[in-house]
Amino acid sequence: MKKILLLSLAIIAVVINYNCQKSAVSPDPSNVKLYLPDQPYEYSKVNTTIGKLNNYYEDMTVIDNDKATLGRVLFYDKALSLNNSVACASCHNQKNAFSDVVAFSKGFEEKSTVRNSMGISNLIDEVSIGYFWDARETKIETMVFAPIANHIEMGFDRLDLITEKISKLPYYAELFQKAYGTADITEDRMRNSMGQFLFSLVSQNSKFDEGLYKGFSNFTPAEIRGKQLFTENNCGSCHQISSGFSSSYGSTKFANIGLDLVDNDPGINGLYKIPRLKNIALTAPYMHDGRFKTLDEVLEHYSHDIENNSKLSFQLKDNSNGGPKRLEFTPEQKADLIAFLNTMTDKDLITNPKYASPFIK
Ligand code: HEC
Ligand code: HEC
Incomplete structure (x- = not known):
């Protein structure tokens, strides 16, 4: 009888543990520090040493410095994965031109992606082509949430949980306020700011x-x-x-x-x-x-x-x-x-x- 009781307790413990893994782990903001410049970096103007840009980039005025700054923080924030283990940047590393060095990358639960991570730059060129190896996403605002929802990459099958989770992080209110005029954290604002940061990744200096x-x-x-x-x-x-x-x-x-x-x-x-x-x-x-x-x-x-x-x-x-x-x-x-x-x-x-x-x- 005692044995059965212990066994059922053990099973309950395993089940609870499993359920916990599937719900979002609350981020611990206490050891997070942000290093942002007082004046935002210039994202609206493309950096170039060559003096002249392709026409395409000359009117990239659509990019707003505060929105791109917010997008940058989200891109690097591990809180965007269910268990705080991976950020976009984990598979898109700046020093590898925003790709990574392995054939298949490890997602939030150490499972491997089925394709090779892609370098990111000049995405604006490809609005008419589409994103990913099969070009299945054609809008950047839709694209940015695909990895967050992906069961291998970041694991948020319920996207409403992501805004709820981000809202608990103290550094976001000010960033949303600066970018959009109020501190409201919405899915649309996340999509827009992440898209702005991605579009700002312009490579024109080779x-x-x-x-x-x-x-x-x-x-x-x-x-x-x-x-x-x-x-x-x-x-x-x-x-x-x-x-x-x-x-x-x-x-x-x-x-x-x-x-x-x-x-x-x-x-x-x-x-x-x-x-x-x-x-x-x-x-x-x-x-x-x-x-x-x-x-x-x-x-x-x-x-x-x-x-x-x-x-x-x-x-x-x-x-x-x-x-x-x-x-x-x-x-x-x-x-x-x-x-x-x-x-x-x-x-x-x-x-x-x-x-x-x-x-x-
Ligand atoms: C018919 C169109 C076509 C031609 C011609 C072609 N490529 Fe490609 N190339 C592709 C495609 C499509 C891929 C990706 C294939 C895949 O992953 O299945 C690719 C992949 C590559 C890659 C790897 C890119 C990456 O990010 O992994 C390099 C490098 C490359 N090609 C260089 C060349 C060179 C050099 C030539 C000429 C000798 C060439 N390609 C000719 C279509 C082409
Ligand atoms: C676990 C690794 C991983 C994470 C985390 C990840 N990605 Fe990716 N990324 C990939 C892989 C793999 C592909 C190619 C997927 C495919 O073709 O199906 C890709 C493709 C892309 C592309 C397409 C580029 C192109 O040229 O078409 C963009 C943009 C991108 N990711 C942005 C992001 C953003 C933004 C995030 C965070 C919200 C993110 N990724 C998180 C692995 C990852």
């Missing part, structure tokens, strides 16, 4: 951007050769560089590059969003499943390993026989292509304090 305005006179011979190889081999027909964004901006937005699709991820009917190559040297591992550890492995794929399949994009097909067109790069050509891809690295994006964690001094 050697490549500078090259666009200098006729590439700043490039080394190897970088020039790499740029030529990139254009001659049709890389640029998918990863558009003419616009200067090095993201998909032309008519081709989704493609299949002949990976042997061993996983069951269909993307968009066998196609994936063409990823932007801005800061590509910083966002390894590569592809939607993080299968390649280095740019050399990526080029090895385009050189020898493109597999035929019914979805293979025409740019990578051999016109004469309809099979895959493997590009057979020599080691020198690979080195030149990598030198070119390295020109996409933007130090400003990864070091600018306005994009860094406000919780760390």
